[in-house]
Amino acid sequence: MEISAAQLIGFRTVPGNGPTFHAFNPASDQPLTPSFQEATREQIHETVVLAQKAFTQYRKTTSLQRSLFLEAIATNIEAMGDELLQIIHLETALPLSRLGGERVRTTSQLKLFAQLLRDGHWNKNIVDKALPERKPTPRPEIVQRQIPIGVVAIFGASNFPLAFSVGGGDTASALAAGCPVVFKAHPAHPASCQLVGTAIVKAARETNMPDGVFSLLHGFSHEMGEALVTHPLVKAVAFTGSFRGGKALYDLGVRRKEPIPVYAEMGSVNPIFFLPGAIKKGGENLAVQFAQSVTLGSGQFCTNPGICILLNSEESRAFLQKTADGLAGSNVHPLLTKEIAMAYAKGLDNQSKLPGVKVLTQGRKKNIDPSIQFVEAKRVLQQPDYFEEIFGPSTLAILAEGIEELYQIIDIMPGQLTGTIHADETDHSEVIGLIDHLTQKVGRLLMNGFPTGVEVSPAMVHGGPYPATTDSRVTSVGTTAIYRFTRPICYQNIPSSLGEIIIKND
Numbered sequence: 450m451e452i453s454a455a456q457l458i459g460f461r462t463v464p465g466n467g468p469t470f471h472a473f474n475p476a477s478d479q480p481l482t483p484s485f486q487e488a489t490r491e492q493i494h495e496t497v498v499l500a501q502k503a504f505t506q507y508r509k510t511t512s513l514q515r516s517l518f519l520e521a522i523a524t525n526i527e528a529m530g531d532e533l534l535q536i537i538h539l540e541t542a543l544p545l546s547r548l549g550g551e552r553v554r555t556t557s558q559l560k561l562f563a564q565l566l567r568d569g570h571w572n573k574n575i576v577d578k579a580l581p582e583r584k585p586t587p588r589p590e591i592v593q594r595q596i597p598i599g600v601v602a603i604f605g606a607s608n609f610p611l612a613f614s615v616g617g618g619d620t621a622s623a624l625a626a627g628c629p630v631v632f633k634a635h636p637a638h639p640a641s642c643q644l645v646g647t648a649i650v651k652a653a654r655e656t657n658m659p660d661g662v663f664s665l666l667h668g669f670s671h672e673m674g675e676a677l678v679t680h681p682l683v684k685a686v687a688f689t690g691s692f693r694g695g696k697a698l699y700d701l702g703v704r705r706k707e708p709i710p711v712y713a714e715m716g717s718v719n720p721i722f723f724l725p726g727a728i729k730k731g732g733e734n735l736a737v738q739f740a741q742s743v744t745l746g747s748g749q750f751c752t753n754p755g756i757c758i759l760l761n762s763e764e765s766r767a768f769l770q771k772t773a774d775g776l777a778g779s780n781v782h783p784l785l786t787k788e789i790a791m792a793y794a795k796g797l798d799n800q801s802k803l804p805g806v807k808v809l810t811q812g813r814k815k816n817i818d819p820s821i822q823f824v825e826a827k828r829v830l831q832q833p834d835y836f837e838e839i840f841g842p843s844t845l846a847i848l849a850e851g852i853e854e855l856y857q858i859i860d861i862m863p864g865q866l867t868g869t870i871h872a873d874e875t876d877h878s879e880v881i882g883l884i885d886h887l888t889q890k891v892g893r894l895l896m897n898g899f900p901t902g903v904e905v906s907p908a909m910v911h912g913g914p915y916p917a918t919t920d921s922r923v924t925s926v927g928t929t930a931i932y933r934f935t936r937p938i939c940y941q942n943i944p945s946s947l948g949e950i951i952i953k954n955d
Contacts, residue, residue: 450532454483457646458496459661470669475542475783485639487668493676496664500600500629501682503661508597508627516563521652523556537610540638542783555611558905562625565928589942595935597627599684602677605635606689607785608749615645619687626934629662636669637786688713699919712933713919716838717866718755719900726873728768740775742899744819747781748842752900761848769846773809776819781842793841826854859886864914867893867900
């Protein structure tokens with residue numbers, strides 16, 4: 450499959466003029482071809498200006514037209530076949546079976562947003578009928594609906610090269626809303642980004658979308674990200690990645706002369722509470738499932754459980770040892786980048802040096818080996834450092850001396866994407882209090898399951914209180930993600946003949 454290592458500025462393929470970079474195969478640490486060049490500030494400006502020009506046309510397209518565009522994108526991604534998966538595999542070392550499933554998820558969510566548009570209710574029309582006879586003051590007709598906000602800059606994630614990348618949920622929801630997208634390709638898998646980007650451009654041409662409705666720019670520097678976020682024509686930003694990266698982009702967005710929303714999903718430790726009845730009933734099988742959730746995707750999902758909390762007992766300690774045995778027998782794939790592997794090793798080392806932390810897994814020989822460590826709750830209550838996310842296949846067990854300590858742990862815990870409770874019916878007297886506390890800290894609360902699996906559906910919330918995300922009111926997965934890129938407008942006393950013209954793109 451031929452890969453053109455260039456910027457996709459609307460319908461044009463333009464060579465980059467900035468510094469050169471290339472991806473590495475995580476399994477061999479060998480550089481991959483082709484090499485790419487970073488987009489210049491001039492190219493970034495040209496791209497955003499073109500996107501704004503496209504917005505004047507794209508925002509007037511009908512819901513049906515945009516649904517056909519999204520479906521064409523899905524069709525073009527599927528048409529690339531296994532060659533696309535092979536290239537992603539080279540850049541990420543993710544297994545082909547995983548990538549095949551991720552492709553289905555990616556195309557399915559594109560089709561889901563297409564169906565949302567076809568259903569015709571996405572723009573939330575609210576109509577207050579006119580009351581001309583009302584006393585003492587007549588009421589005019591008032592209509593509220595959602596409209597697109599403008600050009601959206603999207604930053605791809607490293608851990609989902611399809612579902613949270615070029616053709617992923619952020620792009621699907623922004624395009625569904627009627628917003629052009631300027632996508633900043635991830636430097637760890639630029640060839641994968643390029644191929645999916647060409648599929649989107651091809652779909653735009655096939656469905657007669659305006660030039661500039663989608664562009665893809667390559668680069669690796671912080672300066673490039675800054676140039677995108679601070680461009681005055683960009684009206685919103687979506688990001689999935691580290692806390693450091695997301696917070697930096699957020700700060701840039703809110704400090705602009707015209708502040709804009711930056712929807713950054715920045716990671717989470719996703720606490721799991723194992724209550725005594727669940728441990729007794731689940732036994733070794735529950736420990737095996739927990740170990741599998743910790744190591745799923747080599748621990749590089751934003752929903753891997755980085756912390757578990759248990760009441761201190763012989764049964765709890767035995768459960769943790771069974772989990773440690775399961776982790777020790779796990780085979781994990783290479784981490785996505787050398788930098789992630791180094792950060793994982795450093796994070797584990799830093800955690801092991803915190804007061805009271807003890808290691809349960811033994812014989813760690815590689816930086817990517819799974820790990821479980823434990824600490825008493827009284828230590829955690831004295832300082833917040835235990836809640837630092839370690840991106841990789843590890844978890845920290847916290848042993849509490851009673852239900853009140855469980856509540857206290859939740860109360861000092863920073864915001865999370867998910868929180869999970871494993872409980873038997875014999876534990877239900879404690880569950881109500883845990884749910885009450887956890888709902889203030891998480892975006893998704895699970896019972897008797899594991900958070901490493903995010904359903905793409907209308908009810909899903911993939912978000913949470915800060916610092917999990919920068920805005921806990923929205924989700925980056927599911928159909929309501931579209932409302933990150935719309936705003937309400939109110940039409941008052943518009944004559945019916947004009948009103949039909951105004952809402953013609955429903």
